[in-house]
Amino acid sequence: MQRHLxxxxxxxxxxxxxxxxxxxxxxxxxxxxxxxxxxxxxxxxVNLFFEDSTRTRISFEAAEKRLSADVINFSAxxxxxxxxxxxxxxxxxxxxxxxxxxxxRHGASGAPYRLANSGWIDAVVVNxxxxxxxxxTQALLDAFTMRRRLIGPDAGIGQDLDGKRITIVGDVLHSRxxxxxxxxxxxxxxxxxxxxxxxxxxxxxxxxxCEVSYDLDSTLPKSDAVxxxxxxxxxxxxxxxxxxxxxxxxxxxxxxxxARMPEHAVVMHPGxxxxxxEITAEVADSDRCTVVEQVANGVSIRMAVLYLLLGxxxxxxxxxxxxxx
Amino acid sequence: MSKILxxxxxxxxxxxxxxxxxxxxxxxxxxxxxxxxxxxxxAEGKVLLPGLVDLHTHLREPGREDSETVLTGTRAAASGGxxxxxxxxxxxxxxxxxxxxxQVWRLGKEHGYCxxxxxxxxxxxxxxxxxxxxxxxxxxxxxxxxxxDDGKCVHDAVIMRRALEYVKAFGGVVxxxxxxxxxxxxxxxxxxxxxxxLGLGGWPAVAEESIxxxxxxxxxxxxxxxxxxxxxxxxxxxxxxWAKSRGIAVTAEVTPHHLLLTDELVRTYNPVYxxxxxxxxxxxxLALREALADGTIDIxxxxxxxxxxxxxDCEWAAAAMGMVGLETALSVxxxxxxxxxxxxxxxxxxxxxxxPAQIGQAKGHGRPVSAGEPANLTLVDTAYRGSVDPAGFAxxxxxxxxxxxxxxxxVTHTWLxxxxxxxxxxxx
Amino acid sequence: MDKHGSQSDARPVLEGPDIARVLTRIAxxxxxxxxxxDDVVLLGIPTRGVFLARRIADKLEEITERKVPxxxxxxxxxxxxxRMHPPRALARTEIPGDGIDGKLVVLVDDVLFSGRxxxxxxxxxxxxxxxxxxxxAVLVDRGHRELPIRADYVGKNLPTSLRETVKVxxxxxxxxxxxxxxxxxxxx
Numbered sequence: 001m002q003r004h005l006x007x008x009x010x011x012x013x014x015x016x017x018x019x020x021x022x023x024x025x026x027x028x029x030x031x032x033x034x035x036x037x038x039x040x041x042x043x044x045x046v047n048l049f050f051e052d053s054t055r056t057r058i059s060f061e062a063a064e065k066r067l068s069a070d071v072i073n074f075s076a077x078x079x080x081x082x083x084x085x086x087x088x089x090x091x092x093x094x095x096x097x098x099x100x101x102x103x104x105r106h107g108a109s110g111a112p113y114r115l116a117n118s119g120w121i122d123a124v125v126v127n128x129x130x131x132x133x134x135x136x137t138q139a140l141l142d143a144f145t146m147r148r149r150l151i152g153p154d155a156g157i158g159q160d161l162d163g164k165r166i167t168i169v170g171d172v173l174h175s176r177x178x179x180x181x182x183x184x185x186x187x188x189x190x191x192x193x194x195x196x197x198x199x200x201x202x203x204x205x206x207x208x209x210c211e212v213s214y215d216l217d218s219t220l221p222k223s224d225a226v227x228x229x230x231x232x233x234x235x236x237x238x239x240x241x242x243x244x245x246x247x248x249x250x251x252x253x254x255x256x257x258x259a260r261m262p263e264h265a266v267v268m269h270p271g272x273x274x275x276x277x278e279i280t281a282e283v284a285d286s287d288r289c290t291v292v293e294q295v296a297n298g299v300s301i302r303m304a305v306l307y308l309l310l311g312x313x314x315x316x317x318x319x320x321x322x323x324x325x
Numbered sequence: 326m327s328k329i330l331x332x333x334x335x336x337x338x339x340x341x342x343x344x345x346x347x348x349x350x351x352x353x354x355x356x357x358x359x360x361x362x363x364x365x366x367x368a369e370g371k372v373l374l375p376g377l378v379d380l381h382t383h384l385r386e387p388g389r390e391d392s393e394t395v396l397t398g399t400r401a402a403a404s405g406g407x408x409x410x411x412x413x414x415x416x417x418x419x420x421x422x423x424x425x426x427x428q429v430w431r432l433g434k435e436h437g438y439c440x441x442x443x444x445x446x447x448x449x450x451x452x453x454x455x456x457x458x459x460x461x462x463x464x465x466x467x468x469x470x471x472x473x474d475d476g477k478c479v480h481d482a483v484i485m486r487r488a489l490e491y492v493k494a495f496g497g498v499v500x501x502x503x504x505x506x507x508x509x510x511x512x513x514x515x516x517x518x519x520x521x522x523l524g525l526g527g528w529p530a531v532a533e534e535s536i537x538x539x540x541x542x543x544x545x546x547x548x549x550x551x552x553x554x555x556x557x558x559x560x561x562x563x564x565x566x567w568a569k570s571r572g573i574a575v576t577a578e579v580t581p582h583h584l585l586l587t588d589e590l591v592r593t594y595n596p597v598y599x600x601x602x603x604x605x606x607x608x609x610x611l612a613l614r615e616a617l618a619d620g621t622i623d624i625x626x627x628x629x630x631x632x633x634x635x636x637x638d639c640e641w642a643a644a645a646m647g648m649v650g651l652e653t654a655l656s657v658x659x660x661x662x663x664x665x666x667x668x669x670x671x672x673x674x675x676x677x678x679x680x681p682a683q684i685g686q687a688k689g690h691g692r693p694v695s696a697g698e699p700a701n702l703t704l705v706d707t708a709y710r711g712s713v714d715p716a717g718f719a720x721x722x723x724x725x726x727x728x729x730x731x732x733x734x735x736v737t738h739t740w741l742x743x744x745x746x747x748x749x750x751x752x753x
Numbered sequence: 754m755d756k757h758g759s760q761s762d763a764r765p766v767l768e769g770p771d772i773a774r775v776l777t778r779i780a781x782x783x784x785x786x787x788x789x790x791d792d793v794v795l796l797g798i799p800t801r802g803v804f805l806a807r808r809i810a811d812k813l814e815e816i817t818e819r820k821v822p823x824x825x826x827x828x829x830x831x832x833x834x835x836r837m838h839p840p841r842a843l844a845r846t847e848i849p850g851d852g853i854d855g856k857l858v859v860l861v862d863d864v865l866f867s868g869r870x871x872x873x874x875x876x877x878x879x880x881x882x883x884x885x886x887x888x889x890a891v892l893v894d895r896g897h898r899e900l901p902i903r904a905d906y907v908g909k910n911l912p913t914s915l916r917e918t919v920k921v922x923x924x925x926x927x928x929x930x931x932x933x934x935x936x937x938x939x940x941x
Contacts (some may be wrong), residue, residue: 018842025827025843034880039830086639108642109513109524110594117593118638131642133524204521205528260546307830313838 001315004116005305008136008184013160014318016188019244021157022304023297029066030300039311040069046094046140047106049128050076050087055271056128056138059295060103061300069310071139072099088120095121101310102126126285132174138270138293139180139188141301143188146225149266160324162189167219168250169195170229170278171201171240177270182210193219197251200231216251220260225309227268228253228278244277254280258288266290328352328363329743334373334704336694338670344373346700348689349742353696366738368704374674376408376701376739378681378690379651380471380500380578381554381626384441386432387425388417389412393631393721395432398651398737399439401629401720403746405651406703406736407439409682410629414446415476421446421457423465430467438746442687445469447488447499450561451477452619456488463495470686473500475554476601478536485540485736489549498576498684500552501540503561504602508532515588517605521589525641528603530558537561541568541575550574552684557583557602557630559612576684578626579613581657582648586610586726596637596644597726600630617676618667624681625653631722649720653713655705656732663707664733670707689742699751704738757790762921763935767909772892772930775908776805780812782906784850787857791914792885794853798862798874799844804925805892806861822849826860826881831873848881858884859906863921865891893932895919 011019028269029035045064047057057073064071074094091102101124104112109131116125129135147156148163166185172178172194185192192210195200205212213219220226231247241247248254253267261267267279267289275281285287308316329346329376336342343358344351379402385393393401395412412429413732414420420429426443433441444460449455451474462469467734472492479485479501488499509532514520516527537553541564544551553565556577568575582600587607590598595723598604616622630647637644658677662668668676682691692698715723745753767775784790790813797806801823810823827844829835860874871889878887890906893912913919913934920933 022843028846032881035831036880037875039835086635086643088638106640108640111640111642113594114640118595131524179522179524202521203516203527204518207518208521302755308840311830311835312838313836314839316840316842 001140001308001318003137003309003315004159006113006116006125006127007134008139009275011136011184011187012318013187013189015242016140016143016184017158017160018316018318019140019301019304019308020106022308023140023300024153024157026303027153027263027297027300027309029303030296035310036066036068038068039307040064040067042070043100043310044070044072044098045101045103045306046072046074046099047103047128047299048074048076048090048094050111051105051129053105053129055295056105059298060128060302062299063306066299067303067306069306087115088118089215090122090229091115095123099123101306102292103128105129107131110165112237128303129176133176133179135176135180136184137302137305138177138296139184140305141294141298142227142268143184144297144301145268146246146266148297149290150224150264155188160188161185164190164224165193165222166227167193167195168227168229168320169216171200171235172196172205172229173200174235175190181227182208186210193223195219195251197241197247200235216257217260220257221262221304223261223265225266225268226253226261227270229270230272230274231272231278233277248277251278252278253283255282258286268294270294329366329740329745330358330363331368331373331702331704332360332361334368334371335670336373337674338372341369342426344694344702346702346740346743347726349700349744351694351696351698354694361403366704370706370708371737372670372705372707373694374406374488374670374703374705375678375694376703376741377653377655377677377689378687378728379404379407379627379629380413380624380681380685382410382474382651383415383628383631383647384412384429385416385631386533387428391624392633395429395441396436397437397600397719397721398629398631399433399436399441400612400752401649401651402439402555403741403752404719404736404738405653406655406705406739407651408701408703408739408741409442409687410442410651411442411444411471411685413475415446415451415475419446419450420444421449421451423458423461423467426462426737427465437741437744438752439741440687440690442471442685443467443469444471444473444475444500447472447474447479448484451470453477453479453481453484456484456491459488459497460495463497470497470519471500471552471684472497473502473554475500475502478502478504478506478728480536482539482543486543486547489544490547493549496686498550498552500554501536502554503533503536503540503556505532505535506534512603513599514591515605517588517606519588519591523594525591530560533558533602534560534564537564541565541573544575545571545573548743553577553627555580555583555602556613556622557605557609561607562612562621566616567654569621571598577621577625577667578624579617579622580628581625581650581654581661581742582726583613584610584617584625584661585657594641596639596641596650597724597728599641599644599646600648601646614661614665617662618672623676625658626681627651631720632724634724637724647724649722649725652718652720653725653727653732655736656734657727659707659734660732666732700740702738702740703736706735706737707733709733709735763918763933765931766911766934767893767932769930772908775892776808777812779906779908780809780816783809783813783859783890784816786905790817790821792856793821794849794856794858794884795821796858796860797823797825798860798870799825799827800926801921801923802862802925805863809890822851824849826874826877828877829872831876832895833869833873846877847873852926853878853882853884855883855885857886857888859888859890861890863892864919865889865894865904866897868898868900872900875900892921894921
């Protein structure tokens with residue numbers, strides 16, 4: 001594995017499977033009376049959040065604490081950053097305090113990449129979401145959820161998602177979740193279809209390793225998992241689509257549409273959901289919807305990533321699995 | 326001022342000749358000229374060009390002296406072989422009055438490294454709403470003939486039409502920064518395959534092309550001439566080619582960086598590649614080179630845009646747009662146009678001296694290398710190859726995209742009206 | 754490391770039948786010392802300790818005619834040398850259904866050497882529950898302890914030098930049963 005986790009595209013198939021397998025063992029820690037491991041004792045991790053995201057921050061924090069790391073939460077709001085201190089100065093200040101890893105959430109695409117590659121700091125950098133670029137731990141937890149649901153927690157060990165058909169629906173243009181998922185799912189052998197109105201797909205998407213469709217109904221029967229992306233209401237005012245109602249009618253997932261999915265297929269959502277917009281309450285609350293599992297799986301995945309990047313004297317070495325074996 | 330004999334230089338890349346400078350003018354051009362009483366500059370193997378003229382420079386003074394001043398900017402210009410630069414109007418305060426343009430013009434004169442010809446703003450405060458006092462700037466000591474809101478587009482079609490019409494009265498020209506503002510809200514890089522992947526806001530080619538199309542039609546309609554700044558796309562080339570074929574009085578410039586670099590470099594998220602208009606694709610780069618070679622694009626202009634280190638040592642979104650270019654322009658043109666066989670040195674003299682001087686009406690610049698002409702000259706060691714070291718720049722800023730890149734050619738001497746401003750690569 | 758020695762000049766010190774015999778003996782000792790082994794839970798330490806634990810559990814079942822709970826205990830996350838290597842892939846921890854609280858846990862490993870693995874295993878157990886007692890069974894004890902730890906059941910005491918390696922091979926993982934004693938490669 002590389003030293004930092006910046007983009008899902010940086011992960012090889014073996015890296016990704018190692019993370020998923022490790023997360024499977026981490027998930028079992030949650031079932032124990034003492035949900036804690038001593039592995040990162042003495043390591044200091046800062047959660048450097050320039051954007052509000054309570055969910056992601058708490059998930060990382062839970063993972064860090066379960067691995068016994070010392071955790072510093074740094075919210076850029078109300079700090080010296082809002083008074084004009086640069087990302088570089090902030091990061092160097094934190095490193096001077098002896099931080100081993102920086103988990104960064106930033107509104108600007110590429111900020112974690114810059115932090116990792118500009119020689120500003122030595123700490124390991126984990127991208128917790130940057131602009132409309134990447135959110136690799138979200139993609140990993142999504143893949144983990146799919147593998148558990150579609151293959152099984154034990155049967156999935158060592159497996160990728162070869163041949164699974166995943167449909168991602170919604171605001172792809174502004175979505176780091178969609179970008180990360182397309183990269184990772186492709187690496188894991190899944191067949192990805194993006195469904196959105198043409199206005200919410202980026203120019204240049206034709207080179208992505210996935211199919212693109214404007215029609216949800218024809219895609220649903222061919223899906224093993226359907227991931228609904230959040231659509232922000234303010235997009236309506238920027239003329240990405242005419243009205244909220246028209247959007248939900250064409251691209252929202254309701255009970256009728258869910259019925260067209262194969263029996264085994266699951267509905268996913270990175271949260272927070274906008275009920276009544278991209279997903280109806282009926283679908284959100286059904287057994288096929290994995291939203292709550294995704295949250296739990298997020299902690300396991302983040303534990304796995306932090307262990308594999310920080311647990312040793314260098315990042316985990318991915319063993320190349322020989323196919324013949 | 327004494328005599329200088331430049332011996333054995335390939336004038337405009339042609340046969341070796343001697344050039345004798347006497348005072349501020351070229352006294353004689355020929356073979357075996359007498360060196361008597363003259364300082365001799367051995368120029369065997371080097372190429373002698375007319376002093377370069379840059380129609381698009383940001384000198385930053387007044388207002389942003391932390392990034393560049395008229396002094397450091399003109400020293401950088403002399404280092405790069407320039408004898409005239411046109412200073413853009415987006416200073417603080419904006420060069421939209423006779424007072425500001427005269428200040429900049431005077432500073433250039435005082436320092437004596439390179440003539441500085443101020444460009445006046447088209448609209449008050451570059452705000453695109455009200456015409457600035459174009460006539461007053463023209464009549465000032467600075468004698469402004471080029472007007473531009475560069476950095477911002479004169480996007481209102483009526484204001485643009487009026488500006489094009491108004492400057493006809495005194496033979497001025499409007500230089501348009503072609504960027505449709507609504508289509509480029511939140512734009513951070515070229516819109517395409519790379520922006521889709523990097524999640525950076527897209528700056529679509531059509532935002533440039535639609536304004537160029539509109540403005541050439543406006544120029545035709547009102548019978549004026551228009552100059553297009555830093556043209557960057559293959560589509561823009563097609564539109565300008567079409568306009569010229571219709572006889573519309575349009576001229577266009579391309580920057581060195583758009584002749585060499587592509588948006589693939591943005592994958593590093595290194596803001597040294599952040600520039601406006603953005604780096605485009607390989608296809609655009611090739612179209613721009615071809616257009617410069619066939620004359621569709623008239624000139625090379627640097628869009629030299631200095632920024633202090635902290636404005637580039639940050640995340641992409643927070644970084645300033647622009648690159649310094651005066652000290653590397655000729656090398657990049659040699660790399661992309663001469664060494665590729667697209668343009669000979671006479672062509673380079675045309676695109677980097679004759680034509681820009683003509684468009685900007687820079688008197689005494691962009692003249693042939695012949696007896697009786699002002700001795701504005703640039704001597705280039707075209708055999709040189711070396712990697713770019715920003716630490717050696719005369720510019721106050723170091724935001725070059727070429728750091729560590731090997732480029733051909735090095736300006737060794739520059740003469741401004743017979744006075745050496747650069748000798749053996751060192752400023753005087 | 755014991756498990757990475759060169760095999761070229763290694764000689765077997767235990768062969769298949771020997772291994773079967775000592776595991777049977779260990780099973781009998783467990784029954785004897787645990788007075789019928791009613792509350793015994795076997796936990797193997799991955800990788801080869803898990804196979805040994807299963808084999809001992811089978812023997813115990815033959816002797817006592819009862820199923821003996823058997824699981825695995827991965828100690829990777831509790832190792833004291835984590836910072837000296839890249840992180841390792843985790844192995845499975847599988848605690849039998851009734852847990853370990855109040856039980857007699859017998860840890861099973863292939864080779865007892867420095868004792869650090871067992872120290873980590875005791876820490877790991879501590880996070881899982883509170884056994885009545887913990888005992889240790891190993892196939893080979895090669896000496897050179899670095900911690901105050903000893904085995905309760907030993908298949909074979911094998912005096913070694915630090916220049917030697919001990920390699921255990923088991924049919925489940927390696928295709929055959931044997932314990933090899935060899936010389937450490939000089940380059941290490």
